[in-house]
Amino acid sequence: MLAETQIQTDWETVCQLDDITPFTGVCALVGEIHIAIFRVSDDKLYAIQNYCPFGQASILSRGIVGTVGERIVVASPLYKQQYDLATGECLEDPETTLTTYAVRVHDGSVQILN
Amino acid sequence: MAQSKQKIIVVGNGMVGHKFIESLVTHEDASQYSITTFSEEPRLAYDRVQLSAYFSGSTVDDLMLTTPSYYDEHGVRYLVNEKVIGIDKDAKTITTSSGLVEPYDTLILATGSFPFVPPIPGKDQDHCLVYRTIEDLEAITASAAESEVGVVVGGGLLGLECANALHNLKLTSHVVEFAPQLMAVQIDEGGGALLRQKIEALGVSVHTGKNTSEIVAGTERRYRMNFADGSHLETDMIVFSAGIRPQDALAREFNLTLGERGGIVINDHCQTSDPSIYAIGECALWDNKIYGLVAPGYSMAKAAVAHITGGDVTFQGADMSTKLKLMGVDVGSIGDTHARTEGALTYTYFNQPEGVYKRLVVSSDQQTLLGAVLIGDTSDYGTLLPMMLEKMPLPEQPEVLILPAVEGADNALGVAALPDSAQVCSCHDVSKGDIAAAVADGACDVASLKSCTKAGTGCGGCVTMMGQVLNSELEKMGVEVNDHLCEHFAYSRQELFDIIRTKQIKTFADLIDQYGSGMGCMTCKPAVGSMLATYWNEYVLSDKHIHLQDTNDIFLANMQKDGTYSVVPRIAAGEITPQGLITLGEIGKKYDLYTKITGGQRIDFFGAQLHELPLIWQELTEAGFETGHAYGKSLRTVKSCVGSTWCRYGMLDSVSMAVLLEMRYKGLRSPHKLKMAVSGCTRECAEAQGKDIGVIATDKGWNLYVCGNGGMKPRHADLFATDLDDATLLQYIDRILMFYCRTADRLQRTSTWMDNMEGGLAYLKSVVIDDKLNIGEDLEADMARVIDTYECEWKKTLQSPERLKRFAHFINSDATDDSLAYEPDRGQNKARIASKSMAPPTDAERIPVTIAK
Numbered sequence: 028m029l030a031e032t033q034i035q036t037d038w039e040t041v042c043q044l045d046d047i048t049p050f051t052g053v054c055a056l057v058g059e060i061h062i063a064i065f066r067v068s069d070d071k072l073y074a075i076q077n078y079c080p081f082g083q084a085s086i087l088s089r090g091i092v093g094t095v096g097e098r099i100v101v102a103s104p105l106y107k108q109q110y111d112l113a114t115g116e117c118l119e120d121p122e123t124t125l126t127t128y129a130v131r132v133h134d135g136s137v138q139i140l141n
Numbered sequence: 142m143a144q145s146k147q148k149i150i151v152v153g154n155g156m157v158g159h160k161f162i163e164s165l166v167t168h169e170d171a172s173q174y175s176i177t178t179f180s181e182e183p184r185l186a187y188d189r190v191q192l193s194a195y196f197s198g199s200t201v202d203d204l205m206l207t208t209p210s211y212y213d214e215h216g217v218r219y220l221v222n223e224k225v226i227g228i229d230k231d232a233k234t235i236t237t238s239s240g241l242v243e244p245y246d247t248l249i250l251a252t253g254s255f256p257f258v259p260p261i262p263g264k265d266q267d268h269c270l271v272y273r274t275i276e277d278l279e280a281i282t283a284s285a286a287e288s289e290v291g292v293v294v295g296g297g298l299l300g301l302e303c304a305n306a307l308h309n310l311k312l313t314s315h316v317v318e319f320a321p322q323l324m325a326v327q328i329d330e331g332g333g334a335l336l337r338q339k340i341e342a343l344g345v346s347v348h349t350g351k352n353t354s355e356i357v358a359g360t361e362r363r364y365r366m367n368f369a370d371g372s373h374l375e376t377d378m379i380v381f382s383a384g385i386r387p388q389d390a391l392a393r394e395f396n397l398t399l400g401e402r403g404g405i406v407i408n409d410h411c412q413t414s415d416p417s418i419y420a421i422g423e424c425a426l427w428d429n430k431i432y433g434l435v436a437p438g439y440s441m442a443k444a445a446v447a448h449i450t451g452g453d454v455t456f457q458g459a460d461m462s463t464k465l466k467l468m469g470v471d472v473g474s475i476g477d478t479h480a481r482t483e484g485a486l487t488y489t490y491f492n493q494p495e496g497v498y499k500r501l502v503v504s505s506d507q508q509t510l511l512g513a514v515l516i517g518d519t520s521d522y523g524t525l526l527p528m529m530l531e532k533m534p535l536p537e538q539p540e541v542l543i544l545p546a547v548e549g550a551d552n553a554l555g556v557a558a559l560p561d562s563a564q565v566c567s568c569h570d571v572s573k574g575d576i577a578a579a580v581a582d583g584a585c586d587v588a589s590l591k592s593c594t595k596a597g598t599g600c601g602g603c604v605t606m607m608g609q610v611l612n613s614e615l616e617k618m619g620v621e622v623n624d625h626l627c628e629h630f631a632y633s634r635q636e637l638f639d640i641i642r643t644k645q646i647k648t649f650a651d652l653i654d655q656y657g658s659g660m661g662c663m664t665c666k667p668a669v670g671s672m673l674a675t676y677w678n679e680y681v682l683s684d685k686h687i688h689l690q691d692t693n694d695i696f697l698a699n700m701q702k703d704g705t706y707s708v709v710p711r712i713a714a715g716e717i718t719p720q721g722l723i724t725l726g727e728i729g730k731k732y733d734l735y736t737k738i739t740g741g742q743r744i745d746f747f748g749a750q751l752h753e754l755p756l757i758w759q760e761l762t763e764a765g766f767e768t769g770h771a772y773g774k775s776l777r778t779v780k781s782c783v784g785s786t787w788c789r790y791g792m793l794d795s796v797s798m799a800v801l802l803e804m805r806y807k808g809l810r811s812p813h814k815l816k817m818a819v820s821g822c823t824r825e826c827a828e829a830q831g832k833d834i835g836v837i838a839t840d841k842g843w844n845l846y847v848c849g850n851g852g853m854k855p856r857h858a859d860l861f862a863t864d865l866d867d868a869t870l871l872q873y874i875d876r877i878l879m880f881y882c883r884t885a886d887r888l889q890r891t892s893t894w895m896d897n898m899e900g901g902l903a904y905l906k907s908v909v910i911d912d913k914l915n916i917g918e919d920l921e922a923d924m925a926r927v928i929d930t931y932e933c934e935w936k937k938t939l940q941s942p943e944r945l946k947r948f949a950h951f952i953n954s955d956a957t958d959d960s961l962a963y964e965p966d967r968g969q970n971k972a973r974i975a976s977k978s979m980a981p982p983t984d985a986e987r988i989p990v991t992i993a994k
């Protein structure tokens with residue numbers, strides 16, 4: 028019983044899947060953290076920190092999503108650094124890695140593991 | 142103690158005198174010299190080679206090669222309207238017409254030449270003119286205004302250029318030539334005959350073998366020219382263009398050695414018989430030859446600078462081959478065109494229906510090329526010239542060089558075969574090796590080669606060849622020479638545009654499905670988004686297009702460094718009512734926005750947060766403002782001066798025209814942003830010649846300028862057409878802009894588009910004015926669709942609650958971005974983040990390699 032409650036509180040619903048247009052992102056507030064959530068193709072989601080360390084602004088959810096080779100990336104809308112959505116790694120500067128978050132669709136809701 | 146500077150006096154500030162000065166002041170030891178130059182003409186050096194452009198609307202300013210401020214900056218003293226009339230070789234001083242005496246250590250004679258007027262009785266009357274200076278052209282224009290018939294004496298290169306000018310001034314024009322053919326110096330008889338046919342077809346009468354014996358009063362026209370053969374011709378005016386003579390008067394009077402038939406004798410360092418005096422340009426005689434072209438003069442200037450500064454460049458003669466367009470006829474002349482070399486053999490190709498004549502002159506052993514004549518098609522010039530200069534071995538059957546390419550046969554000798562020493566640009570003496578070095582240093586398109594080597598910036602005849610050398614060098618370096626948009630599309634932007642247009646593709650998904658691979662990226666998505674918007678003009682924030690939009694377009698606002706946005710409503714032509722200003726002021730105040738007037742005559746609000754954008758736009762729309770597209774790669778502003786409605790000098794109503802243009806082209810998505818301007822007269826208060834499209838009013842209509850740019854790499858716009866009425870002006874702009882949208886590379890401004898365009902301005906004119914590609918109506922129809930389907934993107938967005946959802950910082954909270962903070966500065970907000978070092982340009986910002994086909 029206890030374990031189940033645990034799971035329910037850990038996944039926090041932030042919006043509905045329909046709220047995210049395919050191939051774009053949104054920014055969610057989870058606790059104090061700004062998280063960028065991207066919908067790639069119909070149901071594949073990724074979540075990384077919204078703050079771009081190069082641009083020093085909370086804006087990554089507004090970037091263009093695409094691929095470089097096999098990697099799915101978002102380009103920072105400020106200075107165009109690209110980040111691997113799966114790992115958070117910056118392609119231009121592999122020393123820099125963003126925090127990634129677990130995200131899922133549950134009954135049409137988009138949820139982040141808190 | 143600092144050594145006193147060496148005093149250098151340059152007599153004559155023509156093309157070559159200026160080149161000398163420019164080379165010396167940019168030399169590393171420039172500080173050791175103090176330069177003074179005297180010009181007999183009322184202005185500093187201008188581009189005499191382009192003189193005829195003055196008739197087609199270029200202004201004196203367009204022709205200037207330098208400016209007083211450039212000379213001031215480099216400490217060059219200059220006196221115009223000041224002729225040098227004496228030299229004291231012992232005292233080392235010169236005297237000028239106003240009595241000035243100036244000492245020199247080194248004297249440079251760059252006095253050029255003067256037009257030769259044959260000693261014909263009656264030659265000194267009014268309306269008997271010459272063709273060499275701006276003042277001469279003004280006199281010709283004035284005389285033409287009072288004349289109906291004009292004659293040019295002399296059927297050489299300049300004479301034909303002048304005849305064309307008279308023809309364009311709407312005179313019935315004649316060319317009278319003493320020799321039995323036109324351009325007898327440069328081309329052979331066969332070529333001369335075809336040239337004559339073509340020129341006569343344009344409506345200029347040609348009279349060869351005519352020796353004018355006198356000019357007397359006419360019966361029907363002002364004058365009658367009587368010829369030695371008993372015939373005559375009546376005319377209102379006469380321009381003499383019967384050759385040039387070196388301006389060697391000073392040298393003659395003050396005892397420098399002259400050639401038998403004039404010209405100041407110089408050695409390989411360009412020194413005259415007095416070692417402190419040099420002569421360069423058309424006044425100089427080297428190896429008994431006068432060079433009547435500018436390129437050899439430039440080489441002399443360089444040799445003189447080298448000798449003075451201790452360098453080792455010498456003058457070694459120059460090749461006189463030329464390629465030019467005379468009255469729209471292509472003419473090329475290479476080396477020994479008359480087959481005067483002992484034993485020379487010739488090959489001739491004459492295609493009468495198409496009006497093409499080509500002749501090769503080869504050595505008796507058929508191993509090397511001695512010369513060539515090309516009329517009607519000079520595309521082989523670039524290959525033949527280096528073959529002659531470098532004595533490259535001829536192919537087995539030399540005739541393949543001039544025969545038209547037949548399917549399957551490859552008769553072109555690639556540029557790869559040329560040695561590094563081969564000259565590509567003769568105007569600026571740039572060799573294939575120089576270009577190869579620039580490519581190795583990273584220049585990877587024709588435009589950047591132009592700026593770092595200067596090649597192609599003179600007469601422009603070598604641009605095609607530059608493109609070929611560029612490609613062959615890139616290939617050699619193992620650079621994959623392709624112009625693919627990115628890894629997802631193996632097509633150039635231009636090809637993709639054609640695909641969208643001809644296959645009627647409306648979405649990115651369809652395009653990448655059928656013609657690409659993967660998911661797309663930050664390079665191809667905005668590029669395709671822009672093309673779809675240009676062609677279909679659908680709402681850019683609809684579900685199928687929104688993910689293609691770059692940083693600014695996606696929220697219809699310009700993202701600033703802290704992630705907030707700026708807002709720019711359209712203020713067409715910079716015209717705004719006082720009430721409009723008050724409303725804007727109130728909105729700015731209410732949302733606490735930093736407010737600034739832009740360079741494009743509008744008002745920019747900074748510091749709006751994402752969630753505020755719809756609120757601000759709601760108020761703006763209600764007050765009647767539309768989006769200004771400041772966020773798009775699209776038409777930004779049409780700047781205007783106040784024009785004839787208020788200005789004392791205004792020729793036409795520049796504001797109304799600017800409003801018309803802005804309302805017509807607003808919303809047009811293009812490869813890069815577009816700026817325009819309209820000035821009410823040539824004072825050019827709107828700075829139209831620094832814009833993509835510039836319009837300037839004259840007393841006869843509108844002059845249209847294209848492909849100018851301010852910004853990082855300024856480019857003076859090219860004069861495209863003159864004296865247009867409103868309808869033709871719009872027609873030309875429609876065509877030019879659509880052609881640009883179809884053919885430019887991604888993120889290529891019109892200036893680089895033009896610099897990379899094969900055939901350049903002349904080609905663009907042929908497409909737009911002569912409709913050579915037969916696409917004029919198509920281009921206009923495409924533009925009409927964009928104009929007809931315009932909607933204000935903000936108005937449309939405000940009507941859609943679904944869309945508005947995106948304008949919140951958080952999808953799950955009404956909180957705002959708490960990381961933003963402002964400090965007041967000069968009474969307004971200022972973004973807080975300290976200036977940071979900018980990231981280097983990423984691939985997305987770089988312009989792709991452009992391939993000359």
Ligand SMILES: Cc1cc2nc3c(=O)[nH]c(=O)nc-3n(C[C@H](O)[C@H](O)[C@H](O)COP(=O)(O)OP(=O)(O)OC[C@H]3O[C@@H](n4cnc5c(N)ncnc54)[C@H](O)[C@@H]3O)c2cc1C
Binds near residue numbers: 226251302423465
């Ligand atoms: C209409 C036209 C078209 C041409 N087209 C071409 C072309 O297509 N390609 C090409 O290569 N060339 C062309 N030329 C030739 C080219 O312009 C000349 O080769 C070039 O200008 C020579 O430069 P320069 O400095 O020797 O002489 P200039 O440019 O004539 O300069 C000499 C200057 O010295 C001044 N001067 C003379 N004596 C004195 C004195 N005693 N004191 C002070 N000043 C003095 C003169 O007034 C003049 O301003 C053309 C020329 C003309 C007129």
Ligand code: SF4
Binds near residue numbers: 782825827
């Ligand atoms: S460009 Fe001419 S018309 Fe326009 S403001 Fe200036 S002077 Fe007046």
